[in-house]
Structure formats: structure tokens, C-alpha cells
Amino acid sequence: MNAPRARSRLSTIMLAVIALVSGVAFATVFAFAVTRLGAHSGGQPPRATGIPASVNNRLAGMMQLSPVPVAAAPGFTLTDQSGRPVSLASFRGRTVVLTFMDSHCTDICPLVSREFINARKDLGSTARNVVFIAVNVNPYHRRIADVASYSSAEGLDSIGSWHFVTGPLRDLRKVWSNYQIMVRAPSRNADVIHTSLVYFIDPRGRERYVAAPMVDHTAQGASYLPPGQLAAWGRGIALVARAISG
Numbered sequence: 001m002n003a004p005r006a007r008s009r010l011s012t013i014m015l016a017v018i019a020l021v022s023g024v025a026f027a028t029v030f031a032f033a034v035t036r037l038g039a040h041s042g043g044q045p046p047r048a049t050g051i052p053a054s055v056n057n058r059l060a061g062m063m064q065l066s067p068v069p070v071a072a073a074p075g076f077t078l079t080d081q082s083g084r085p086v087s088l089a090s091f092r093g094r095t096v097v098l099t100f101m102d103s104h105c106t107d108i109c110p111l112v113s114r115e116f117i118n119a120r121k122d123l124g125s126t127a128r129n130v131v132f133i134a135v136n137v138n139p140y141h142r143r144i145a146d147v148a149s150y151s152s153a154e155g156l157d158s159i160g161s162w163h164f165v166t167g168p169l170r171d172l173r174k175v176w177s178n179y180q181i182m183v184r185a186p187s188r189n190a191d192v193i194h195t196s197l198v199y200f201i202d203p204r205g206r207e208r209y210v211a212a213p214m215v216d217h218t219a220q221g222a223s224y225l226p227p228g229q230l231a232a233w234g235r236g237i238a239l240v241a242r243a244i245s246g
Contacts, residue, residue: 051209052243059236062229064212073098073201074178078135078165081148086163089205091131094161095245096201097237099213100181101134101164102192103146107223108215111230112196113154115213118234120159123242129203130241132159135175136166140188198237202244209240 050067051060059065073096077087088096097116101109116132123130136147147164156162166172176183184193200209213233218224225233 052240054239054243055236059232059239062214062232063236064214065236065240066210068207068210070206070208073199073205073207074175076135076165076171076175076178078167078171078175079144080163080165081144081151081157083144086133086165088133088201092205093203095130095203095241096133096199097130097241098133098135098179098199098201099197100137100176100179100194101150102194103136103138103141103150103164103166105138105150105192107191108196108213109150110154111215111223111225112198112213113156114230115233115237116162117155117158118231119237119241122235122238126238126242126245127161129245131161131163132156133162134164135179135181136164136172137176137181137183137185137194138192139169139172139183139185142166142169142172200240200244203246208244211236211240 048060048066051065055063055065073088075088077085080086088098097119099112099116101112120127120130120132136142138146144166147166151157151162151164156164175181179197179199181195181197183195196213198211198213199207200211202208214225214229215223216225
């Protein structure tokens with residue numbers, strides 16, 4: 001990893017470290033921090049320069065959408081839920097929406113799954129130019145059957161270009177590291193705590209934007225986002241993907 005990449009993501013990395021050390025999901029900490037900043041400033045967080053014009057300030061702030069230095073996205077080859085080898089390089093010419101999911105997750109990952117499904121619908125005919133990929137972050141449940149079961153249960157198979165990829169732990173760890181994803185999985189039955197980010201990779205294979213999914217919880221502890229926010233996230237993902245698809 002070169003120095004500019006490391007410096008550009010410093011704030012993301014530091015929030016992830018804080019979250020992992022404290023045992024709180026990164027996205028929850030990020031969302032809380034953003035909410036507090038907004039409360040003190042009396043409005044939305046400042047708009048980052050370079051955000052697509054189609055994404056309004058409110059939506060960009062909710063997604064914590066930020067441009068990243070335009071550089072080649074780190075490559076990988078893993079196996080998807082159908083048992084097929086999938087390489088990032090094979091999707092040149094198409095936009096890639098890339099995230100990281102726990103194959104046994106019951107917290108933020110199902111929410112991101114619904115946002116991806118919503119995004120696919122919002123893309124309309126542009127969907128043929130967009131690929132959705134999730135890399136498994138569960139070091140104990142790495143079988144093809146694990147990612148296939150999750151994909152089916154969450155309805156992600158309805159996305160024609162969906163790939164939930166997994167593989168040997170050594171290969172997964174390399175991808176996590178390359179994309180600044182921190183993972184804590186103390187045991188097979190414990191919740192996996194991991195950085196939650198969505199990367200937008202353009203048809204030339206370059207990283208362009210990153211967003212930070214958010215989650216809230218009911219009084220009973222179940223993960224939750226209001227339907228309006230789920231729909232807005234889907235719309236935002238679609239808008240960014242469409243903007244970089246050319």
C-alpha cells in the first residue's frame with residue numbers, strides 16, 4: 001500500500017480502530033459521530049468536493065460519501081456463491097459496487113443487502129453496466145455453501161450481477177488489508193465485528209468513491225433502518241454507480 005492511499009483513509013482507519021477496540025460496529029460509531037457533528041453545526045456535514053452533482057447534500061451526508069484519490073483498485077480472485085472464480089479485473093468496462101459482509105451476519109449486512117437490491121431496481125437499464133460484489137469477512141464460515149445460503153436468504157440472488165465471494169483465509173485477509181477492512185472474530189459463534197464500507201470502482205478499474213453504511217437498533221436490539229432511509233441509500237448507491245458508469 002502506498003503512502004497516499006494510507007493518508008487519504010486515515011480518518012476511516014482511525015474510526016475503525018476505535019470501533020473494533022471498543023467492541024462496537026464501525027458503522028454505528030461513524031453514524032453516531034456524524035449525528036453529533038450535525039447537531040452541533042445545526043445542519044448537514046460539509047459537502048466533500050467532487051461528489052456527483054446528482055447526489056444532493058442531504059443524501060451525500062447520510063451516506064458519508066467521499067471521493068478517494070483515483071487509483072487502481074487492488075485486484076483479487078476469489079470464488080462466488082455459485083462456485084465460480086471471480087476476479088475484479090474481469091469486470092473492466094463495468095462499474096463495481098464493492099462491500100464486505102459476514103456470511104452469518106444478522107446486524108448491518110442484511111440492511112446493506114436490501115440497499116443493494118433497491119439500488120439494482122433504481123438503476124433500471126443501467127444495471128447491466130453495474131456489478132455488485134461482497135467479500136466475506138467471516139473467517140470461520142468461508143464455505144461456498146455459507147455465502148450461497150446468505151445470498152439466497154437475503155434475496156440477493158435477484159441481482160443478476162451479484163457475487164458474494166469467499167476463499168482461503170490467507171487470500172481473504174489480503175483483500176481485507178488492501179481495502180482497509182478490519183475484522184475481529186474471536187470465536188466461531190461470536191459476532192464478527194468489521195469495518196463496513198462501500199467502494200465505487202469505475203469501468204477502468206479505479207477507486208472513485210467510498211461510503212459508510214449505517215445501522216440503528218430497536219429497543220430489543222434488532223438492527224433497523226426506517227424504510228425511507230433504506231430507499232434513500234439504494235437511490236444514492238444507484239446515483240453514484242450511474243455517475244461513474246459514463
